[in-house]
Amino acid sequence: MAAGSTIQALKERLNCVNLAHARADRTLSTGWRPVDAALGGGLLAGALHEWFGACAHANPPGRRGLWSPPLCILVHLAWRAFAAHSPPRWAIWIGQQCFPYPGVLVRDAGTDQRLLEHSLWVAAPTADSRLWAIDLALRSSAVGVVIADGSAFSMAASRRIQLLAEKHQTFACLARPPWEQDALSCAQTRWLVRWAPHVSPSAGVVFKPRWNVELLRCKGVQIANHHGPWILEWDSDTCTLDLSSEMAHSARDPQEQPAHTRPNRTARSA
């Protein structure tokens, strides 16, 4: 019995060492080079990232209306996180507000349905039930990415999600309404998404939904000068989100950008 407990303790210590090494190396590329450069390589794979959507209509002060979560961006990131695992892990979508239309989860003209087949949809009705479902999903080794409606979450809730995502190395994204930007949160990164009008060429209309994406905060990274906004365009044929052609042409080589410091990842500020 004593030998068994000794071996168990040794296993746990070795696992902690493995996790520490893994945390430092696991970043998830967004597929947008300037954004990855600003983040110091990409989004942390085992962390919480918050995305603030846009209001459906201009609301008078003090009144909150409908809001739209940035579903195209969440779908794009879900694909990136899903493709990073082999064998594939499950993507959990929690909260009906952030359920995308299933058709946009399919790529390659309908032939690549892997994300759709490995997605689980959880219609948790209340904030407490959503938080509980997120907690449960992050603890499962079968889950690789969690996309959830994070509206009305407190700082304690975000802290809980951040710790679980970090411990289990699961990519977690919360969609939140824009009026919660001032709420305290422990998310690793916070982003603001707004619509970007398209300057259509005189030749005709180009159907490419665009969004301005601005990085509000990235813990552990001292961003020198470029935190957005970046303009992302949705390609409806491939169901992918790319940097707009204007920004792609004008973006400098990431190595030429002003250096920014990134302290040791294990010593993050709150």
Next chain:
Amino acid sequence: MELAHARSLLCDTQVTVAPFAPIEDGKGLERLSRWARRFTPVVAPDPPDGLLLNIHGCAHLYGGEEQLADKVAGALARLGLRARIAVAPTYAGARAMARHGARTIAFIPQAGMRQALVALPVAALCPDRATRETLVEMGIETIGQLLDLPRKALAARFDDNLLRTIDQALGDVPELVEPVTEPRTFETAQAFDGPVTDRGIIESVSRSLLSDLVRELNTLQKGMRAMAIELRRILLEPVRVVLRLTSPSNNPAHLWSLLRPKLERANLGHGVEEVLLRAVQIGPVRQEQLTLWCDVLASGPAAQSTDFAELLDQLVHRLGARAVTQIQAVQSYVPERAFGHVSPSATPARTTERVRFTPRPSCVMAAPERVRVMALVPDGPPVRIQRRHHEHDIVAGTSPERIALPWWSDPQAQTRDYFMVQDTHGRWLWLFRDGASAEWFLHGEWV
């Protein structure tokens, strides 16, 4: 013979046609064998359509062999089955008399087996068609003629089966049958000396019973797919709780995490006298070799599959089965019907129909929302949209896509002309004009 030929021959008779399903027939025969255990504990199926009952020591309970045979025939008749019954000293003899005898119910005395068999055709003892045909060619048509032949000649001419069947029918050699047995039940119970109202004790006993039951199932490499716990209360109806899982589980911690919330809400009434735990449905569990150095970042497929199944169970039991779903493509052009929510399975990869790929917005409403639209020409694209007292000026749009609703299922179905339009804020909206009413609806947007 073809079915049409058979129908023509039975033109004056009402014919019921059913597909030939030997596996289902075998299962049905086995169920009938278990049913027949009410008459005797030893019942074996005799495929394709017979039962062998060993009534030794049971006949006197029914007042004799004749009364027992009548009872069996009556019970089968109430099930809608017509039976030919033979009571004989041996299985083979009873089988031969029942299938080929002249009477519907026949009784053969102990020393009368040989006499009863002589008049029967050789097919009664020769299931092998080739042997039967050979005997008929030789002029041997009855069992009596067969028994008159010297044994050495039969042994030299035919295989051992024929002689063995003859010996079994006459009782010279015993015949072994494999009787059906009742399926094993897995249950444990704990009775108390008196009614217990302490919920902590109930939970402690329940958890102990669960561990015992899981341990018993582990010896057979089985897990519980559904379990039931019954709290037998004094002076009240017992409380029954049934838990169903997405896949068999032998993890006591996981099963307890599902069971405990149910017990916490159970009404103990005036006290519980006994706790009974039963595995209602079991299934095989995949065994996984434990590794010494467990890498938490690279769990094996088996462990992930188990984890996912447990996650599903937790979500379903807390939120309900309808709140936890997967998406399956449906063969439909109608956007809101092109995908359906189905109950998830525990297997990671499910086969779905190939999705018909057309550009669609990331947010599609389940029910389109009526909006007011201003257009320059009556059937032209919109230039302004009014939605919920807010107006959107349209700066760009695409040519319409027409989707016709399924007219074969809905006679009122019309067409929809979809437009993708962009407002001054850069939002892309998905509108359609209804072909019948010419009203405009907002169906989705790219967010």
